[in-house]
Amino acid sequence: MKEIRFENVCKSYGKIEVVKDLNLTIKEGERLILLGPSGCGKSTTLRMIAGLEDVTSGSLYMDNQKVNDLPSGKRNVAMVFQNYALYPHMNVINNITYGLKVQKVPADEINRRTEAALEMLQLKEYKDRLPKDLSGGQRQRVALARAVVKQGDYFLLDEPLSNLDAQLRVSARKELVKIHETYKQTLVYVTHDQVEAMTVGDRIALMYQGRLQMVDTPDNVYHRPATIFTAKFIGSPPMNILDMDIYQDKATLANQTLQLSSDWSIYIQQIGEKELAFGIRPEHINLSKTPVQNGWKGHVKYVENHGNSYGIYIDVEGNELIAMSESKKWWPNELVYVEPRMEKIHMFNKQTTNSIGYPKSLIEE
Template sequence: MNGIIFENICKSYNDTNAIKNLNLEVKQGERLILLGPSGCGKTTTLRMVAGLESISSGILKMGGKIVTNVEPGERNVAMVFQNYALYPHMSVWENITFGLRLQKVSKEEIQSRTKKVLSILNLSGFENRKPKELSGGQKQRVALGRALVKQAPFFLLDEPLSNLDAKLRQQARTELVKIHELYQPTMMYVTHDQVEAMTVGQRVAIMKQGLLQQLNTPDMIYSRPANTFVASFIGIPAMNLLPVECNDSALWIDGTRLELPAKWLPLAAKKTNLMLGIRPEHIVVTDSCMLAGTADFIENLGSQHCIHISLPHNGQNILCIVPAEQIVAKGPIQLSFSWKHISLFDAISGENIGYPE
């Protein structure tokens, strides 16, 4: 088993707790994304796996062995850094093979591995170029190549695509998934970019202030966020969160009474003050009004329009996404949504109250 297991892992810097009681299992051969805002502890978590950061308390297991205090060089990991860390005086070939030569791998094996990686990364013909002669995308692929030739069971990536432009980043994401499917190492990938997380990851671990908020597949995190932080962090634009009151088998939203479906009652009736979450793309502009508001501004997103709507009673703003061909004008607007697309959160704790069976 070449998985990675965190058991009550903590990391402190003097009086600052960077990681707090992290319990997490990265399954053998999966792509797990560590996602969160700057300072949430995701890079620190990755560096602890690499052995570049000490662990204050807890147990780290890799490949079925406890490695909490094992030196970095003995962990058999391959790592790609944000700044690529290429040697400027070395050629592409020398950069990629440097680690293998230090390990005294045979020349035949180095030749075989490196040629295969160069072919996969479309770097054949660039073997003798120095980093200064390469584009940003090519440098990124050299850094990936240097990690891949190690054929390590653990593949760690720390925001490897952040220096690329949008088009190269999209291409690189596709290449990363193909590479992983070919070699199938256990992969941990740190990013603050939710698009990377949703497209590359098989599972996503969302962190905030050193605490794991949710661990699940991209689809489940998007459709069933564990709390209001996850709901507001995932999605472009983010999920609308509206304060609501639950009484008399109904939700009161901005002064409007909406009958709550019977299947929601056992969950919602336990709370009085809730937050209703609904994605902008799940709100419909319609004549069958559930909510009324005012369309203040309409963003043109090409194939879609994003409508900024203010509600009359509490003045809260919500967003609605509609197809570009649907004509919507500024001014009074009527909205509707399906109960199957909502989430309800406790207004105090922010935790999701659950979903009907």
């Protein structure tokens, strides 16, 4: 089993703990995304897998073998670095084949793997060029080709697309998925970009301040976030999190009361939660110029153009929230009525910041 397993792994630099009690299993052959903001510990986690960082405490297993003390060269990993790390004095073909020659792979096998990688990544016409004569996107493809030809059991990528422009990123994401579907390695991909995470990953492991927040499919991370941090980090614009007084079937924001659905009010009473935060994504809010049956009254603060939609920032008695609108029919200081869709709301414990879950009827939808 070419799976990777962290058991209570910690990584410290002196007194600074950057990865804290990590328990995570990466399944054989899956694409797992390590996602989070800068400094959350995701690259350090990847480098521990590669053997470039030591494990301070806990156990790291690869293929059911404890590898805490196993040298990097014996882990059969292929890694793509953020800065590409190409040899400047070697042309493309030599950059790609150098590692194979060091490993004394037979020449005919080197040629076979290299031709396949050049074809897949559209690099044939650049094979004699030096890195300085390539664009950023071309260098990125060379780095990918070098990792592909190694055909390691584990394919590790540390923000490989961060130096590319938006259009190149889209095509590069497709190439990465295609490469993985061809070779089926266990792929671990570090990024801070949630779009990359949602489009590339089979599962997402979201980290914050060295701790794992949630591990699940992109759909579940988006639609059923486990923590307030997850809810706010995933989604653009982020989820609205409102500090409301919730009692039985009523949710009060400042002096305005929202009627909860019977499913939610029964569920909250059953689990006995009292100190709750209310979450609703911007795209799950309906806006109206006339009073609504179950919502709040506020004023537009400003309108943000997103191209195919508009972000409407609204003040509800000192509380700011954002809603999405397909049309630019809202203006600053205009009165607006806000109606959250009850089947799309989220509830979190204020103290732990963890989700309290969902009524059974919503989970089964």
